[in-house]
Amino acid sequence: MRLGLPDFVSNSYFPAIAAVELGFFKAEGLDMELESIFPVPKTFETLRDHKLDFVAASSHATLTAFPDWKGAKLLAALAQHMYWFLVLRSDLGAKRGDVEAVKGLRIGAAPGVDLGLKRMLAAAGLDPEADNIQIAPVPGATAPGVSFGVTAAKALSEGTIDGFWANGMGAEVAVRHGAGTVVLDIRRGEGPAEARGYTFPALITSDRVIADNPDAAAAAVRALVKTQKALVEDPQRAADVGKALYPPEEAGLIATLIERDIPYYDPRIPEPVVSSMNRFAQDIGLLSAPVPYEDVVAVQFRHLWEGS
16 A cells, blocks of 8 residues: 655654554555655645555645545544744844744745645734745755755755745754754744644545545554554654664654654544634635534544544
């Protein structure tokens, strides 16, 4: 079976990667292959076209290929809350929490991911056009297998952009190189309060897979829950995955990033979380109207993560 994800060298969807590399999918009887497909909308288009069996990505982005949640379901959360960072050039002297520091700057953001940034800025009272905030993809970050966050950190150090909106790996690389300063860490409560609930990383599949192979869908959820538990018990297991898959610098950072994310490793998808995500999706035009919880989440597998 094939599992697609939009960013590989990253902590964003790491539990899915670790479930493959640490053997948890195999232990559940699934022969799973990872495939990096960027940007996020293309990842979901590939699932829609039946060229993938599962996707590990932003929950709300399912709607880019499955309008109004028709044809796909969330199986479990890889972690909780929106997980992107706003990082600005360190020489700008921006203070932590000062979102207005983005005025007049060039901010790199991946297609699809930029929707969260734009909505967050609006919630903070900013208007990209009126405040001259240029939001665009990072040059060189669209090639297959390229890490958006790491590429953004490099672009920041070269002065190609003034800041970026990306994952924890990109933020950490930028900070350690002295090129960037973290201004907002949304997951940990910085920025507009509503932004934390815009989205979360999830394991997603199509209705076709659920109908044709429900045992595989259930096995995937069990594997994810066991992987999260293993990483919570020993975050250093992430280092073994990093050594096998990542360049040396990123391999050396991944265990530290995963240890920071451990408090958010919870596979549950509560109804209020779905309501918040869907409000965001409506606000940005991805969802036409509210939909029932059971149209978003594959509730027949909920017992596999309840109480975890």
